Amino acid sequence: MKAEIITIGTELLLGQIIDTNSQWIGQKLAEIGVDLYYKATVGDNKKRILDTLQSSIERSDIIITTGGLGPTQDDLTRECIAEALGLDLSKNEDLLEEIKGYFNRMGRNMADNNIKQAYLPEGAVAIANSEGTAPGILLDQAGKIIVAMPGVPIEMKAMMVETVLPYLKKKFSKAEVIKSRVIKTCGIGESSLEELISDILIEQTNPTIAPLASQGEVKLRLTAKADSEEEANKLINLKEAKLRERIGEYIYGYDDDNLEGVVAKLLWARKLTIATAESCTGGLIGDRLTSVAGSSAYFERGVISYNNQAKVDLLKVKESTLKKYGAVSSQTAEEMAKGVRDLAKTDIGISTTGIAGPGGGSIEKPVGLVYMAIADKNGVESYKYQFNGSRGKVKYMTSQVILNLLRKKLLATS
Amino acid sequence: MKAEIITIGTELLLGQIIDTNSQWIGQKLAEIGVDLYYKATVGDNKKRILDTLQSSIERSDIIITTGGLGPTQDDLTRECIAEALGLDLSKNEDLLEEIKGYFNRMGRNMADNNIKQAYLPEGAVAIANSEGTAPGILLDQAGKIIVAMPGVPIEMKAMMVETVLPYLKKKFSKAEVIKSRVIKTCGIGESSLEELISDILIEQTNPTIAPLASQGEVKLRLTAKADSEEEANKLINLKEAKLRERIGEYIYGYDDDNLEGVVAKLLWARKLTIATAESCTGGLIGDRLTSVAGSSAYFERGVISYNNQAKVDLLKVKESTLKKYGAVSSQTAEEMAKGVRDLAKTDIGISTTGIAGPGGGSIEKPVGLVYMAIADKNGVESYKYQFNGSRGKVKYMTSQVILNLLRKKLLATS
CATH class of the missing domain: 3.40.980.10 (MoaB/Mog-like domain)
Incomplete structure (x- = not known):
């Protein structure tokens, strides 16, 4: 029909x-x-x-x-x-x-x-x-x-x-049922993801697999037709298992899941608390982490250290670090993450510092350059990314990447 | 065409x-x-x-x-x-x-x-x-x-x-021109706004006026047809003047304007700096204020004081205030706004504290109850609002209301 x-x-x-x-x-x-x-x-x-x-x-x-x-x-x-x-x-x-x-x-x-x-x-x-x-x-x-x-x-x-x-x-009381499941991935682009599973995409019949890119993530929609809901779910489960073998590390959730919700569940399960030190993201990560109902169980506080004085005053970033490496550097990101963790006495501290644009870039530090760091009981690790696009996109991509890095780190520390 | x-x-x-x-x-x-x-x-x-x-x-x-x-x-x-x-x-x-x-x-x-x-x-x-x-x-x-x-x-x-x-x-630069202008209002609901201008709405011909409600604001789209852009603009200007007489205090901008952008311009023009102390909004206001390019000129820092300890440590909210009135109170909101202003040494400090829900409400302090405050050189003023809807809506409405209150305060202090 x-x-x-x-x-x-x-x-x-x-x-x-x-x-x-x-x-x-x-x-x-x-x-x-x-x-x-x-x-x-x-x-x-x-x-x-x-x-x-x-x-x-x-x-x-x-x-x-x-x-x-x-x-x-x-x-x-x-x-x-x-x-x-x-x-x-x-x-x-x-x-x-x-x-x-x-x-x-x-x-x-x-x-x-x-x-x-x-x-x-x-x-x-x-x-x-x-x-x-x-x-x-x-x-x-x-x-x-x-x-x-x-x-x-x-x-x-x-x-x-x-x-x-x-x-x-x-x-049209045909027994046929259509079921869909959306698998959500982060940390890989649409084309690279498709290359990893190209043979699975080519052989697709039932369920069908449709990739769909949106800002900072790629979704795969699996749609199965079968005589019953159980049968349709079985078909989808089999295909998902096959996909997981290839791209499991990028999969963060299903359907209406979002990264902040998945990170929240991981923090809850591990009884861990977190604090944020945001520069270029300006509060966006705090906003996302507190958009989950019950977030006060894991989110202690955040510092939006937009200017250097705030980084020194509240996060104990060393003036010498700022002078030698600049506010947008892995050294500053690391001191910010450690600093907010110490300040809030939480298990985890995360930080972002970068150039959201459109102004403020230079040849050495172009617009879209962002450093992030995660501090926990084992120390601190920093990450360098180069984004492009509008100010809003750089901010959002930064929040997406640090939440995904945090998700992976939490998974590794069971 | x-x-x-x-x-x-x-x-x-x-x-x-x-x-x-x-x-x-x-x-x-x-x-x-x-x-x-x-x-x-x-x-x-x-x-x-x-x-x-x-x-x-x-x-x-x-x-x-x-x-x-x-x-x-x-x-x-x-x-x-x-x-x-x-x-x-x-x-x-x-x-x-x-x-x-x-x-x-x-x-x-x-x-x-x-x-x-x-x-x-x-x-x-x-x-x-x-x-x-x-x-x-x-x-x-x-x-x-x-x-x-x-x-x-x-x-x-x-x-x-x-x-x-x-x-x-x-x-296709044809002779007839259609021009639209969207007038954006905040602080009044759609039906109340329509009541204030019902006669203007009824007599509308050219330009036409279409009200359109979205979260936390109501827009009026004026659309004029004329032989030239100038003529169309003139028609729209006349109608806008008529509308302004009735609803001028609610109008905050046009077309692609948003509240954070309008507030940014007011802060720039007055060479004022600001710091935020957010509880229930969790960083959303910082995110919005830093979404404007060049925001480092006015935005100094923010504190997301999600738990009480953060309010005491960083914002110098008195333990006795928290004990006597609770974290969600006008007293706490006022101390937060003053506290962040002192901490950041800015001209203005703003604060939010409330119950975003869906849990955490009581009969005295239901979900959606939010206190906000604005501190400046003249002292501090607090505001009480009761919102309804989802957690996301309560957070967004809070950010919308405090930005609008700030806009009005800035306009009054030329």
Whole structure:
């Protein structure tokens, strides 16, 4: 079964609102095993809605639209569906009573233009709207299913859950289930990761594997089709085990995991506490570490030592170190990490110092040069990285890298 | 000029990520007067990408794609564009050098499959990517403009702003100009704001006014059509003046302004320095204040005093205050702000202390209760707020409110 979604409304094209409907519908269709092949967005224009509907009907089995069912003149979905299929629209008296009833219950008068909402294409049934006035439309004929729903998310979702999904599920009650798992990696670029697993990627069939890069991490999405959820999970587990042999060291989590959450769990499990000394990241690492509920169990304090005096005063960085090597140096990073660990009396101290840009760079120390350090009971280790991109990107990449280095160090100290 | 956007990626169909790119591009095209007629989303499937591209090329003048330009096997945009237009792909040696240079600067090896990114369709030029490796593609021939950009938002936006929008603007400088200005407000909810200006909203014609609420702020987008940019600006200026009479105190900036940037400018202009003492916000305010380029001119240091000991040690909060009033109290907030100001010897000290949740609340001090304070040469002032929502929302709202309070205080002390 091939499905498409058409979202209708000029406000979507102008970017005045963001289309969250089609994302949600896509998720729900995937869960019941319906393949979504296309999504389209079109404005409130009769010709273009008609064109879009016609090409969708030609190539797909299920067409789901949102928007354009209201009472106003630029609500054109109802008549376009009828016209695309060569069907007449006729007034449904029962439906009209229902719409009137809704207004009565709300203590409001029904405007005349709401009568329009009681018209349905021949052979269609109305989809009850438990959250508003506009009924939806369900048309199932000649091998095509057309579902039209309002664009208001709460109304659309109610219709999907109460009517549309049960209908589709019953109609296409194939045993097939689609399950996805996202494996999250950090510390390796998309292309290098793909090289390490190129043969696995080439042989992929079920589950399929799709790499997806975002800032500071690469995800692999495994999607399996099977007769049952258990079977699908088994297929995914087998493939994941194979991937882990190659790239296990880069994998930090799954699905909604993030690095700060994973680091938090490791600190909890080991009953370790941490303090941060941030220069170039300006508080971002503290912000990330304290975004996890219950973070006060491991996060003691942080120092944002933006200027040199703060590094000397609070972190006991030696003036001679700053003078000889500069604030952006491995020596300073190490003294900062040790300094904050001593100050806070924590198990771990981490530090960052670098040039976030866009100004402040030199030939020896270009924009994007960052030193980081981790101090623990065994001593201190520092790391040098060269990032590129905007100030925001340098800050974020620094936080991503130090959290990943910390994750690895925590894993090694069981 | 008719334009369409095609976003490419199976993850978009499965609803695993939300497409924010096409919304942003839609806004930018509207601003330069390019009409967007369709948006389409298609998965990583060659036949369907090709079909979608072909119908777009047939009916529109400008086709903008995002996604599918990476180095991996399911990145198909490059070859589909070439095939749709019957063009050969050929390796561009200059481009290859640039990509290699990127990896060199990052201190990483370029994987062989990145070579793919140096191929361009005949007659196309590469769009420089200031935020990543994948170059974009710009093809302008036979009356059709095709622009292909990566799906990573930060990379796509850089290409649009630096290359694509200037190119389209120059090419289609038509007489009618659409200008937009976004007026940003803070410290008032959407419905209260609308009530204050309801008559202005009702009479709107040109410019139109669209309110848009987002976390911690409400924007008003004014859009004017006119024969010239000057005329459009004049219309917007008149309407803005009218709005300012009613809601001037809430307006903090325009368009891409953010609160930290506005506060930064005020601090610069007054040659004032600042230090932060954060508890519940965990570094977020430091992060925001240091996200502005050149922030070392005003931001001296921050203390993330997450536990009580840190408040006592570094900020000289009195143990008796903590004992008598608790860490979440106006007294503690005030001592923190004064303490960090003294410690850092800055003109201003600000503080936050509260219960970000989801745990840790009580009947007297529920989740979302936050105290903030601002200390300056005139003394210290504290503020009590009750937020609701997730941990992330409480942290963000706190940072938003204290920055706005600071903005107002700075404005008052000229």
